[in-house]
Amino acid sequence: MTRIRAMTRNDLADVSRLLGQSWRRTYAPIMGDETVARLSDERHAPDQLAAELDDEDKMSFVAEGADGSIAGYAMAAMDAKSDVMLERLHIEPQAFGSGLAVDLLHAVLAAHAGIPSIALEVIEGNDRAIAFYRKHGFEVVERRDAAHGVGGHASLIMRRMLPRA
Numbered sequence: 001m002t003r004i005r006a007m008t009r010n011d012l013a014d015v016s017r018l019l020g021q022s023w024r025r026t027y028a029p030i031m032g033d034e035t036v037a038r039l040s041d042e043r044h045a046p047d048q049l050a051a052e053l054d055d056e057d058k059m060s061f062v063a064e065g066a067d068g069s070i071a072g073y074a075m076a077a078m079d080a081k082s083d084v085m086l087e088r089l090h091i092e093p094q095a096f097g098s099g100l101a102v103d104l105l106h107a108v109l110a111a112h113a114g115i116p117s118i119a120l121e122v123i124e125g126n127d128r129a130i131a132f133y134r135k136h137g138f139e140v141v142e143r144r145d146a147a148h149g150v151g152g153h154a155s156l157i158m159r160r161m162l163p164r165a
Helices: 009-031 033-043 046-054 100-111 127-135
Strands: 003-006 058-064 070-078 084-091 117-123 139-145 154-161
Touching: 003 100, 009 033, 009 046, 009 058, 009 070, 009 084, 009 117, 046 058, 058 100, 070 100, 084 100, 117 127, 127 154
Parallel strands: 084 117
Antiparallel strands: 003 058, 058 070, 070 084, 117 154, 139 154
8 A cells, every 4th residue: 555645854865766767767768868867866866855845835745655665756836926836746667557646646736725726847758747637637838948957848837727625
């Protein structure tokens, strides 16, 4: 049985590894091995993830297996206008199709109950993620140059309107 819980400092190494492997698997075919390795190593180092845990505007969740292993991770951030962005959602490949990504998405949505919508940015070419988000109510609202130093690539901004309780 997998449980979704708030990420802690004890999870930093496992989440760093999960993100690094997920980025390399997903984005190397799109951006190349060197670019992906450099960006992932910079952004997903345990000290960077620790800083995000300390940021009150960010919420991180992990999916923990019965054996204590981390099978998934999600992080959402609220900006100064109280808009929420799903910054990351990554799962281990053996969990594809299991519903684990949906469980993580639901944890993020529940943690931000009462907001009008949630948005995300996904790099074009990440067809699996785009299909997943469309299936779960996200619509493309903008196409632009990818953020976060991923120059030369386009990304899609997707948004999901949320029902009021």
